[in-house]
Amino acid sequence: MSAAHQATETASDPAPRSASQEVRRGLRASLPVLFGVIPFALVLGAQAAQKGLSSVEMPLMAGLNFAGGSEFTAIRLWTSPPHLLLIAAMSFLVNSRHLLMGAALAPFLRDVPRRKALAALFFMCDESWALTLADARRRMLNRISMSYYLGVSAGLYLCWVTFTTLGVVLAPVIGDMERYGFDMAFTAVFLVLLRGMWRGVRASRPWLASLVVAALTYRLVPDGAWYVAAGALAGLVCAAFTAPKRGAAHD
Amino acid sequence: MINGATLATIVLMASGTYLTRILGYLALRNRSLSPRTLYILESVPGCVLISVIAPAFVSDRPADLIALAITVAAACRFSILPTVLIGIVATGMLRYLFGA
Numbered sequence: 551m552s553a554a555h556q557a558t559e560t561a562s563d564p565a566p567r568s569a570s571q572e573v574r575r576g577l578r579a580s581l582p583v584l585f586g587v588i589p590f591a592l593v594l595g596a597q598a599a600q601k602g603l604s605s606v607e608m609p610l611m612a613g614l615n616f617a618g619g620s621e622f623t624a625i626r627l628w629t630s631p632p633h634l635l636l637i638a639a640m641s642f643l644v645n646s647r648h649l650l651m652g653a654a655l656a657p658f659l660r661d662v663p664r665r666k667a668l669a670a671l672f673f674m675c676d677e678s679w680a681l682t683l684a685d686a687r688r689r690m691l692n693r694i695s696m697s698y699y700l701g702v703s704a705g706l707y708l709c710w711v712t713f714t715t716l717g718v719v720l721a722p723v724i725g726d727m728e729r730y731g732f733d734m735a736f737t738a739v740f741l742v743l744l745r746g747m748w749r750g751v752r753a754s755r756p757w758l759a760s761l762v763v764a765a766l767t768y769r770l771v772p773d774g775a776w777y778v779a780a781g782a783l784a785g786l787v788c789a790a791f792t793a794p795k796r797g798a799a800h801d
Numbered sequence: 802m803i804n805g806a807t808l809a810t811i812v813l814m815a816s817g818t819y820l821t822r823i824l825g826y827l828a829l830r831n832r833s834l835s836p837r838t839l840y841i842l843e844s845v846p847g848c849v850l851i852s853v854i855a856p857a858f859v860s861d862r863p864a865d866l867i868a869l870a871i872t873v874a875a876a877c878r879f880s881i882l883p884t885v886l887i888g889i890v891a892t893g894m895l896r897y898l899f900g901a
Contacts, residue, residue, distance in 0.1 A: 582882040606802040607811070614815035624814060634813060642817040647849050653823030654845040657834060659826065667830075671822045675852060677881070683846055731892030734872060737854045738888035740875035747847045760848040764855035766846040778852045785848025789841040 569697040576701020579685070580709075583677045586735030587618075587706060588713050594621055594725040595717015601628040603719045612714040616707060617675060619778075620644040620712075646779045650786070651679050658694045670696065673703035681741045688746065712742055757794055762783035864895035 566574070574786040591612075598608045603625075611621060622642030627637050631741065651672060659667045686692075717724065764781025771777065835840070857869050872888035879887070 553897075568839070580884035583887050603807065604802045607804070607807050607809040607889045610803070610812045611806070614811060615818050618816050620818060622812075626878050629889070632810045634806070634810045636811055638813040638817050642812045642821060645818050647852070648818075649825040650845050651849060652822055652827075653829045654825075654842045656826045656829035656832075657839065659830065664830070667826060668823055672819060674822050675846075676850070680850060681848060684805065694855070696854055731868070731889045731896060732896075734857075734868060734892040735885050737869065737880055738872050738885045739856045739859045740850045741873055741880075742881045742884050744847055744850055745849075745876055753844070754847065756844040758850050760852045761855050761858065764852035765859040769859050777855060778849070780847070781852025781855055782849045784887045785844060785852070786841065789844040789848070793837045793840045794809040 562632075564606045573695030573701035573704070576681075576695075576698040576703075579681050579698070580677070580705030581680070583735075584705065585766045586707050586710050586732065586739060587666065587677075589730075589732035590618060591710055591713035592717040592720065592724055594618065594625065595626050595714040596719075596721040597622075597744075598628075598714070598720040599627055599721035602630055603628070603718065605715055609711050609715045610720045612711045613707075615641070616646075616673065616710060617641070617645050618710070619783050643776070643779065649675075649784050650782055652675075655679065655683070655694070658683070658692065661693050662696060666696075670699065670703075673700075673707060675703075675706060677739065678706055679741070684743050684746045698732070703773045717739050752792075756785040756789040759788035843855035862896075862899070865892065867896045868892040 557781070588770045595608055595610075598611075599605075603611070615621060615624075623640050624632075624637045627633065627640060648798070651674065655671075655674070662670070678699060681702050682694045685698055689695075711727050760781040763784035764777045767780040768777040771780075857865065860869070862867055866886065868891045871891040872884065875884045875887040
């Protein structure tokens, strides 16, 4: 990286920090999210144990796939032996939102070499992506803080692999954690992130389109995998229709 | 401890998931995007997030809907950690009260 490049980067950053400070800041940011991740991971592990997955196979899935929604889907569809193509196709569908997320992240990764970006994207999940983009916006930067992102990802990844495995081991004693309200943690985190992205009523019309279409799809389509893709697409279409013809991106 | 068919399924599933993570980036890197496209992309994060939590808005349990309203109100005022705690406590208590 050239000295000039470094200088502009520092100039555009309101609060320059060292890489290790950024990693720690990311780790701290991941902590509240773990409240939601841990019960979710324990429940997944317990369900996987019921389907016959071992305490080696579960961390293998959690560590290589690292996408909770698709793992719940896979475990629900799991048989012995598993329907390989069905499970792969359904998890691709559940994770299709990543296509849009990666596209939205692309302009923020301009400075990052391709190989490094491809490695970092392995860890992209709803939470790491949303926290990192929200962080870049809050600091008015047109790039993400890679160290912050890796800090968030490290917290989430270690927690996910550890607690899904614990879920397999503790399957007999894990009751219905949902009863205690832990499932609201995800919704709470996402609501706060949404507030941070709020740019006025006009700019939020695509959100409303997403909410309505995703909710209707969830209620009306029996297969649980479609609603995120349908909602995200509806929002995208709405944004395309309501985008200003030229000029300002914000109201 | 590791079954062959299980291993194959996990590897194939994980490969598909990794593709979803990189394809959007690969398609848009090194493209100069028009302000209009950027505007559309800027609305993507909110649209994805709200779609993921949409089922909570159409829950058929009254306790969950009230808890959601409380969590939305909390999210408007507080940062992530207090909002998460308020959301969990409100949901747990209301489910207990409603006997759900």
